[in-house]
Amino acid sequence: MNLPTQVKIVEVGPRDGLQNEKEDVPAEVKIALVDRLSAAGFANIEAAAFVSPKWVPQMATSRQVMDGIARKPGVIYSALTPNLQGFEAALAARADEVVIFGSASEAFSQRNINCSIAESIARFEPVARAAKEHGIRLRGSISTAFGCPYQGEVPLAAVSDVVARMRDLGCDEIDIADTIGVATPRHAQAVMAAAIAAFPIERLSGHFHDTYGQALANIYASLELGIAIFHSSVAGLGGCPYAKGATGNVATEDVLYMLNGLGIDTGIDLDQVVDAGAYISQFLGRKGASRAGNALLAKRAP
Numbered sequence: 001m002n003l004p005t006q007v008k009i010v011e012v013g014p015r016d017g018l019q020n021e022k023e024d025v026p027a028e029v030k031i032a033l034v035d036r037l038s039a040a041g042f043a044n045i046e047a048a049a050f051v052s053p054k055w056v057p058q059m060a061t062s063r064q065v066m067d068g069i070a071r072k073p074g075v076i077y078s079a080l081t082p083n084l085q086g087f088e089a090a091l092a093a094r095a096d097e098v099v100i101f102g103s104a105s106e107a108f109s110q111r112n113i114n115c116s117i118a119e120s121i122a123r124f125e126p127v128a129r130a131a132k133e134h135g136i137r138l139r140g141s142i143s144t145a146f147g148c149p150y151q152g153e154v155p156l157a158a159v160s161d162v163v164a165r166m167r168d169l170g171c172d173e174i175d176i177a178d179t180i181g182v183a184t185p186r187h188a189q190a191v192m193a194a195a196i197a198a199f200p201i202e203r204l205s206g207h208f209h210d211t212y213g214q215a216l217a218n219i220y221a222s223l224e225l226g227i228a229i230f231h232s233s234v235a236g237l238g239g240c241p242y243a244k245g246a247t248g249n250v251a252t253e254d255v256l257y258m259l260n261g262l263g264i265d266t267g268i269d270l271d272q273v274v275d276a277g278a279y280i281s282q283f284l285g286r287k288g289a290s291r292a293g294n295a296l297l298a299k300r301a302p
């Protein structure tokens, strides 16, 4: 089976990873984390979310973060923008890419962004238009594509329908997200195939959480289909505030270890990612959730 020879990893730790932390993570720590990640070689880092601070307090420092990072030429620094208010904030903060985020499940859409899927698409329209006017990349993220904490199963047709709606809004890239980490490899392939039917495969990404320990297997299954963009979070940080019990994104170190072993090029230095993971884990006062990261750290110990 031919797998892609190159993969883009979108590092989402500073946003998806940290958004659910109860204790305030100061802007300077987030800035240091983003800068360590850009130094490690990521071409795309999700650094901010311009959402309501009442809904997600941890993201209230997004402007400070975007102002404080040392921007590395060529790196795309992304920010979540649920509406025009968020877009304007992202524009002022010089985001390179804005992310509209919807859901394949009606129930999750209501809990996460307080509106139906159809209403969310209507809200995204002016954001998409404004992004195009300003020449800013537009990414669409589709939560609960593999299962929903509130409604359970999510039909494949619902996934391809939302993908098509995001395509029609002009998204440059679309993420298919397993918000609660319930997918298993064959199901992952079925969902990805439903997305591929509606959008060019080279601009589709897999965003897997590792709640049930299936994320790497799901990434491998997606690679088999030809998907070549994946999201991951350094030290496996994360969990969604609107998905109870959901653990972090798949750990970047684990994904890199697997891709390196498969001979797939990412342009990212695993050792530097391990350092970044150790840095943020030390700040948070707990061991990182990456198996590969912890194994590599243990090997380094004298």
Ligand SMILES: CC(C)(COP(=O)([O-])OP(=O)([O-])OC[C@H]1O[C@@H](n2cnc3c(N)ncnc32)[C@H](O)[C@@H]1OP(=O)([O-])[O-])[C@@H](O)C(=O)NCCC(=O)NCCSC(=O)C[C@@](C)(O)CC(=O)[O-]
Residues within 6 Å of the ligand: 016, 019, 049, 050, 051, 052, 053, 055, 056, 080, 082, 083, 085, 086, 087, 101, 112, 113, 114, 141, 142, 143, 144, 177, 178, 179, 207, 240, 241, 242
């Ligand atoms: C979408 C809204 C704003 C609707 O929230 P709402 O209450 O329906 O909106 P509203 O328009 O009525 O505004 C209410 C208040 O929010 C303010 N507001 C309104 N918009 C903004 C904004 N952009 N930035 C800052 N403030 C904002 C607005 O100014 C107002 O302030 P007030 O007058 O009460 O003081 C709210 O539901 C929200 O912010 N939700 C955020 C949810 C979120 O961030 N979830 C996590 C990210 S998604 C995710 O993690 C999943 C993903 C992407 O990783 C993929 C996966 O794994 O599934």
